[in-house]
Amino acid sequence: MSALLQERPAVAPSTRGAFDPKVVRQQFPVFARNPGLVFLDTAASAQKPACVIDGLADYYRADYANVHRGVYGLSARSTARFEAARDRVAQFLNAADASEIVFVRGATEGINLVAQAWGPAFLKPGDQIVVSELEHHSNIVPWQMLCHRLGVELVVAPIDDGGALDLAAFARLLTPRTRLVAMTHVANVTGGLVPVERVVQLAHAAGAKVLLDGCQAVPRLPVDVQALGCDFYVFSGHKCYGPTGIGALYARRAVLDAMPPWQGGGDMIRTVTFAETTYQDAPQRFQAGTPDIAGAIGLALALDFMDDLGVDAIREHEAALTRHARAALSALPGVTIVGAGAESVGVVSFEVDGVHPHDLATIFDQHDVAIRAGHHCAQPLMDRLGLVATARASFGVYSDEDDVAALVAAVRAAQRLFGLVSAR
Amino acid sequence: MDLRDLYQDIILDHGRHPRNFRPLPGASHFAHGHNPLCGDKVTIFVRVEDGRVADVSFEGKGCAISIASASLMTEVMQDKTVAEAQALFAHFHGKVTGAEGAGVSASSVSGLPADLLEEGDRLEPLAGVRSYPARVKCATLAWHTFDAAVGGMAGGGPLKTE
Numbered sequence: 099m100s101a102l103l104q105e106r107p108a109v110a111p112s113t114r115g116a117f118d119p120k121v122v123r124q125q126f127p128v129f130a131r132n133p134g135l136v137f138l139d140t141a142a143s144a145q146k147p148a149c150v151i152d153g154l155a156d157y158y159r160a161d162y163a164n165v166h167r168g169v170y171g172l173s174a175r176s177t178a179r180f181e182a183a184r185d186r187v188a189q190f191l192n193a194a195d196a197s198e199i200v201f202v203r204g205a206t207e208g209i210n211l212v213a214q215a216w217g218p219a220f221l222k223p224g225d226q227i228v229v230s231e232l233e234h235h236s237n238i239v240p241w242q243m244l245c246h247r248l249g250v251e252l253v254v255a256p257i258d259d260g261g262a263l264d265l266a267a268f269a270r271l272l273t274p275r276t277r278l279v280a281m282t283h284v285a286n287v288t289g290g291l292v293p294v295e296r297v298v299q300l301a302h303a304a305g306a307k308v309l310l311d312g313c314q315a316v317p318r319l320p321v322d323v324q325a326l327g328c329d330f331y332v333f334s335g336h337k338c339y340g341p342t343g344i345g346a347l348y349a350r351r352a353v354l355d356a357m358p359p360w361q362g363g364g365d366m367i368r369t370v371t372f373a374e375t376t377y378q379d380a381p382q383r384f385q386a387g388t389p390d391i392a393g394a395i396g397l398a399l400a401l402d403f404m405d406d407l408g409v410d411a412i413r414e415h416e417a418a419l420t421r422h423a424r425a426a427l428s429a430l431p432g433v434t435i436v437g438a439g440a441e442s443v444g445v446v447s448f449e450v451d452g453v454h455p456h457d458l459a460t461i462f463d464q465h466d467v468a469i470r471a472g473h474h475c476a477q478p479l480m481d482r483l484g485l486v487a488t489a490r491a492s493f494g495v496y497s498d499e500d501d502v503a504a505l506v507a508a509v510r511a512a513q514r515l516f517g518l519v520s521a522r
Numbered sequence: 523m524d525l526r527d528l529y530q531d532i533i534l535d536h537g538r539h540p541r542n543f544r545p546l547p548g549a550s551h552f553a554h555g556h557n558p559l560c561g562d563k564v565t566i567f568v569r570v571e572d573g574r575v576a577d578v579s580f581e582g583k584g585c586a587i588s589i590a591s592a593s594l595m596t597e598v599m600q601d602k603t604v605a606e607a608q609a610l611f612a613h614f615h616g617k618v619t620g621a622e623g624a625g626v627s628a629s630s631v632s633g634l635p636a637d638l639l640e641e642g643d644r645l646e647p648l649a650g651v652r653s654y655p656a657r658v659k660c661a662t663l664a665w666h667t668f669d670a671a672v673g674g675m676a677g678g679g680p681l682k683t684e
Binding site for chain 1: 525526528529534538559560561562563583584585586587654656657660
């Protein structure tokens, strides 16, 4: 097996736009170690390609030392790789400069950083923060906590009955008191693609800053933060084939420069006396303590992996597979798909009449089909949809139509077990 | 592992047609149970008279396991003393977590008085849950909620299971 894992199937540039998920799959050791696994929970966390797994081990073997401190060669090499990872993230998001990238543990920490560092410095009682009904708890709770602390109002932009952000209603919510709009790029429950370009235009016209949650978008779409024009963009490495515990916050340089430090400690300071401390410039100012060096390097390797496949090709693959899955599930009697608006990518949430999502997940597991069942950390959206829970299937670069066929077969098996269709 | 061990006909029947699924006017005790991980919710109503469960009912939303478990519970708890109800809870908990010990039949579990053995056997269809650790909380939600209802004062507050 190790020979198989070592061998990295070539994905030549000529194949971009039409990569074969079955070939890509061979780069993911988890499938060799778990034959028969139908993994449809990539939106929760993606599996890892051998280049990331091996690359992490290789970094520890060859180049590891703490960063930004040692004058010796090994530390300089480690620092160079860590900062190259920052360059890599900046390039991947098309940030204007690497100094606009702050490494964080994940999107959740990125949002909390903005809430805790930017919030108190720029918000006053009576101001408003707008979020949407589509948000993950991580893009609600930090703002709610901040609102309680500062006397700021949390305003919720509604979705329409088809599951799309209601842009007209959103526009009407914006007032001179709106200071920040925090919104997802791709909804984690429905897979719906939010028209964030329009959201940014409307918010900026109202004088508000915009934070976009790119957790489900970065693994699936080309993201260009300069074209989007957003002020903040966050994503988690583990959802785009990288390690857990690493993610990035992008913030426009002018915005980042105006923000006070968040956590205090080593590596974020210039000089320290008991009387006074002066701080580093961004991004170092926001990274107290030894960072997740290997995580950042692993993330850069994951982004290399995605670029090798071609992010446009990944988007095309996931959008096509999502369309196929929605059609295949819709064709089953008793199956209802949760609305995602006009365009969705990588994720489909559904219900099966007469079978609770948790029963579905258990039954699917017996068929080696791994899905997520529950509220997907989006209880307000569940309330809006009038649901307690949904079953959610989500895709990655290794997913294909065979996985969808296994999903459909598992739905039918659940319906047979529950006596909802005649056994055949 | 056969799914039929978990989803026995009696479980599917109680899941689809739960018994005592109604509010209980005149309840002396009630409690709300909520599993925050999955969103399942249950409210247990109990009317205790002279130290006995004169009536018990429930309402809620959840999976087949949680609804069937609540339904079977309301059947076995009828007319039990509070002490008997607690013995049944302990017995049930052991049954679904596997703490009763492998190879030991339900009716011989120590601690369950002889006159409750029949009720213990009626809960046996839920024993399959022990092979599905992720689902144990589904089966125990109603029971923890019942325990909070009768253990607390009338109108016990919201309860969250672990």
